[in-house]
């Protein structure tokens with residue numbers, strides 16, 4: 656920091672002026688999209704696993720009237736043990752604040768990893784509304800219950816230490832991902848997730864995901880809503896379960912997925928490739944490489 660001369664202080668306002676808003680990341684306008692609503696969750700900021708570069712890129716290229724942060728945005732469990740914060744993670748925060756400044760309504764529905772924020776439900780932080788759970792009305796009049804989803808998680812409510820142990824093991828699987836990613840990138844192979852592979856290979860995990868989806872849909876039905884939007888299990892999905900439209904917006908530690916609503920109330924899952932992978936994909940054309948946007952599940 657440079658020395659400050661007496662007259663600089665006397666100028667007033669010179670030193671205390673607010674830093675300029677961070678510049679927009681958008682360079683490729685063909686990739687820019689406008690949505691009515693964006694839902695993201697399980698970004699796990701503060702951890703190594705967080706794909707912050709991809710997330711900041713996604714936020715810079717996707718605008719919306721309302722942005723829902725559906726929990727596990729900041730990983731309080733991990734930050735308690737070790738502080739891990741990068742410039743890309745700061746960029747994510749800046750992109751969210753830039754949305755607030757440009758008139759986007761940003762609603763934060765805390766999850767289990769950021770449960771510290773639940774105490775602040777009903778308050779406003781830097782223009783971000785903190786709400787325990789929300790009801791979102793789509794453009795075509797459907798009422799969606801928005802919640803993180805951990806409260807239906809038997810493991811979490813019965814034995815918290817067990818969930819923490821699972822979280823620790825999962826963290827290691829994600830670090831394995833990094834290694835696999837680096838090796839495959841060097842070989843010019845497309846992205847492949849070790850932890851996602853393991854999760855899908857484990858039969859119990861698949862059964863668990865199904866049970867979770869059914870329980871959440873059943874609870875939504877009891878509430879008399881048309882559908883539900885949640886996160887928590889890191890498995891993006893749109894499907895109808897017993898007359899309820901179940902939406903899961905996925906995560907930003909493995910799949911880099913978001914749930915978006917268009918001006919007519921249509922919901923879609925977007926998968927966003929990491930900017931570094933896109934550069935790799937251009938350098939080595941690979942048939943199976945993911946594009947910038949890949950529309951996935953379509954509601955029945």
Ligand SMILES: [Mn+2]
Nearest residue numbers: 727766767887
């Ligand atoms: Mn969670």
